[in-house]
Amino acid sequence: MWSEKRARMALSCAVDGGEPEAARLLARVGAQGAWAKIAEGALGEPLARRAAATDVDVVERLGARVGARFVVPGEEEWVPGLDDLAHVDPIQRRGGVPFGLWLRGPGHLPALAARSVAVVGSRAATAYGSGIATDLAAELAEHGVTVVSGMAFGIDAAAHRGALAADGPTVAVVANGVDVVYPPGNTALFEAVAKEHLVASELPPGAHPTRVRFLARNRLIAALAGGTVVVEAALRSGARNTAGWALECGRPLMAVPGPVHSRASTAPHLMIRNGQATLVTCAAEVLELVTGLGEHPVSPGVTPQRATDALTEDQLAVFEATPARRRVSSGEIALAAGVPVPSCLAALHVLEGLGLVEAGDQGWRAVPHRAMLPAPA
Template sequence: MSAHPDQSVVADEETRVAMAWLSRAVEPGLALMHGFVSAVGPIAAMRSLRSAQAPAPVQALVGARYDEDLVAADLAAAASIGARLVCPGDPEWPADSLHAMSVATAMGVEGIAPPLALWVRGTGDLASLTGRAVAIVGARASTSYGTEQAAQLAFDLAERGWTIVSGGAFGIDAAAHRGALSAAAPTIAVLAGGIDRNYPAAHAALFERIAQDGLLVSEWPPGCAPYRHRFLIRNRLIAALAAGCVVVEASARSGARHTAGRGQELGRPVMAVPGPVTSAMSVGTHALLRDTEARLVTCVAHVIEEIGHLGVDLSPPTRGPDTARDALSSVQARTLEALPTRRPVLPEQLARAAGLSVLEVLSALPALETRGFAECTDGAWRIVRQRSG
């Protein structure tokens, strides 16, 4: 059985029609259906299902939709808004990104089979944009803190050439998309309904902006409603199209946590931005950090280190601001540590206390005096007392 139907050949018109029919007839993500289409091919699969001649378990997945044919209307609706149906074998089919779904399905993970085809609207190239992509997801009812963090992370990642993938929802999703757009970079919104359905309706203008340079992507044909169960199906695709998933705010029961879980099943790095322990919108992110292998991230460098190239995209170590003591040599530092705060001592006494030679101490003391650390009285030395007021 092949990893995906007709993956090595650009889809011809008959195959594209079959894929369009299957996209309406079958809910995505089902291993049984994906395996059937892979085994017999999309054209034979469509004919078998439409004539109710497919194996009973497979036929049952279509239900009453088997005799429905809206392919011409779906393709016309897509064309009217500048959308297209991308199929396996097409140049922009994201085969590399979706391979992990085939692997997870072969390992028995349920509900994570690759898409049969994708409805796409926008000027971007799907394979190119997903070749270097990060998913940022989170709560719809986000706080100002979460919105700011998501937008800043998206902006910083987009400036560094990463495509931001999210779900187009209120809250964190919208902040992530807008952060990427503010960096004049493309972003991808993966929708749970038809690409001609602006859901939420308030994001119609946002979706138009996304389509100008990025992409709107859906597994469902035009006109399909964003039913509740479709959001959960959609989440696996968000996770698959990105090299890693960042969760910025999530409640205890959250779709973002579901996306993170799908990411972990696909072997993707999952990251979470911590929040206030008093915030209900941080309960989910903190649970991810406590109960799973999710990594804590607070800036773009942390994210890139998790998803970037091994040994190349490393974040600098976290350290506090430099102080005057940081510029001291090891001999000067040891001499300073041995200096008394009250009664001055001679260099010979300092040398014994510091475990240094008298010559080393004598060479260090003038530098310490110049930098304001030490003072000398009648040949004896001590630390400079801090003057109050």
């Protein structure tokens, strides 16, 4: 007879995540009982055939190749917030607490989730959206907040990269096995997150993504994080699905506004207008809304002072002329800012002291997410 944990592992192999009937069966008779009933055909012949074909030993070996581990409810690495899914009605026929989670990476999930925010959005992100997601994630990471996202192209990838660039924690919740890189174009990013932080999935090693698996995965992102920020999303999108789960789980839902004519920002604008999401523009506003994360709450009607607010006209011009993604000489910055080189150098040293730019052997670069942090007291 299998242990409850091994039965849960088998269930994760045979039953796609978020199958409501299987979740209800598990809650009623336990993992061993659920496995026996599914194998007997209680949830249909297709699932019974998948159960018969399941080889847990093979899956364990696949996981071991990448150092993956399987955690279940009640264990030390389980996040209690996931249990909230037991009390939420299915969305698009997906729902329920996962049978367990496969984890890959050195990160400790409960510690990472304790101070976390999900940043999600469109795969077809605009330059504006990608920039906002990168900067917002970097700001959050600077505050020690874990950035949770889904490793997709677009906003997800920008969020993970922003956190990594700030040397901050990030968790990728994927719709495939933790040994499967998807999309392949994010291979380097996936490997960086797995090596330095954590990749999580309810699907077993070897599993590949499907549309239904993406929808099921979204509930995990929402339940793991302390709040969810939508940067760009269409009306019918995975990000909006994640937003729905955040609301159902009782998590704060936030949205970043975009240009009024941008179709990429249709869903954020609608959620803000309908009162479903709170408008946010920077990490300070996110931290204020997510319980336990805000260290310096902002009084109503008071705009938080930013590090750039006290800059002189020349200093601000120099900061805005300094690129973030490559290093340039002070002469190039002076030309772009329209100020004399001596004035530019003086401004750069002031900005360096504020942490807004950094110098290197190949020139200067901006640290844009620092501009959004409160000014030093």
